[in-house]
Amino acid sequence: MGHHQHHNASGRNIRTAFFLNLGFTAVEFIGGIVTNSTAILADAVHDLGDSVALGQAWYFERLSGEKGNRRYTYGYRRFSILGAILSTAVLLGSSLFVIVEALPRIFDPQPVHAEGMAVLAVFGIAVNGLAMSRLSKDSGMNARTVALHLLEDVLGWAAVLVTAIVLLFADIPVLDPILALGITVYILTGVVRNLMKLVPVLLQAAPEEIDIEALEEEILNMEHVRSAHHAHLWSMDGRQAVFSVHLDVDKPLSPAEYRSVKEAMRDLVEKYGIHHSTVEIEFPEEPCRNSEDGPCS
Structure with missing residues (x-):
């Protein structure tokens, strides 16, 4: 019963994070166009990918709690690993997209609307921070992968907020793509670490915590x-x-x-x-x- 309650809580947390992320993604795309900010558009792309990842993670988390049958005799618990791998793939793809979009801005900086960036950044940190807090106590690999997506968004919006504050006082538009690239590289490092944890489970390696x-x-x-x-x-x-x-x-x-x-x-x-x-x-x-x-x- 204790595990069943944990599973239900995990599914509800992922579902809440999914709807929060999906709703705010539309706001981000509009805000990125209005403010002409590469960082905001980059975060919008990340959040769109995260929404897809969260949706399938919610589905796989629910499916993983089903009992075994003649086809899947162990049940569907390992489906959560498949969900975590798909989420990681989406995160990799969206991060590479950010790099492609941000690099040209370094050599050809574009003016941005700093005030609008700051407002969107505050909302972005609040929305993604709330979603991440709902998953912070979950121990499953699927939930940890989703939390990595949300951490990426929180850090991305923090970078946007810092950039916006600086641009309110100084005309340095190149900071926008530089900070976006810095956050993306940091997240990619986390993705690699997460993959290093996922792959041994997929290959049925012995758990490190058991001697x-x-x-x-x-x-x-x-x-x-x-x-x-x-x-x-x-x-x-x-x-x-x-x-x-x-x-x-x-x-x-x-x-x-x-x-x-x-x-x-x-x-x-x-x-x-x-x-x-x-x-x-x-x-x-x-x-x-x-x-x-x-x-x-």
């Missing part, structure tokens, strides 16, 4: 267990870990001994925070079902 060597050592110290093989540890969605292992026991076990081994494994995986585990217990001389070489021992 698989220590886990295997404790398994080997269990009564009746003489070896362990085909041990696999991976994360379903960046939050919930999955573990499977084959245990080679020292003798044919009685029903009580068999239950004892299973209960010891259950306690062990709970200790390491593993959400789902599968254990295969193999008696001496019993062929390993995952091996082509006959007995595992």
Whole structure:
């Protein structure tokens, strides 16, 4: 029940961020044209991409809570990873667009309406800051990717506000594209870091927070267990870990001994925070079902 409530809260937070972002994007495009500001238009493009990302993130977050079926036996939780990757792709594309638009302005600066920029910047920081605060406590990778989008917008609008204030007192229009490029480069760095977290989950790498060597050592110290093989540890969605292992026991076990081994494994995986585990217990001389070489021992 606790996880279900967390999932619902995450979906509601992403939905709120989506509608806030989508509504303000239209205002940004109009404001960017009126003020002739590359930075505002750049933020409008980013917010448009973010709106798309938030919309599909909301969809995938809802879908990821569905139960398993004959087609997707684990459920739809890993769909949130797909949503996070698509969001990252949109963020990369919109950032590259900003770079293409801002570079010519550095060599050919254009006058901008500083007062209008300042007003839009204040609203932009407020709207995106509110949306980001709704997601700040979510732990899922999808929510973290969406929060990165919103952080980009907050920083982008902060850059617009700083530029506007400076331009109110000095005629330096080149600051507009320079600051836009600086924020975009910073965000791209964050995108790369986020991709470095997403890719291992996609490739089913063992979660860094779980010491698989220590886990295997404790398994080997269990009564009746003489070896362990085909041990696999991976994360379903960046939050919930999955573990499977084959245990080679020292003798044919009685029903009580068999239950004892299973209960010891259950306690062990709970200790390491593993959400789902599968254990295969193999008696001496019993062929390993995952091996082509006959007995595992």
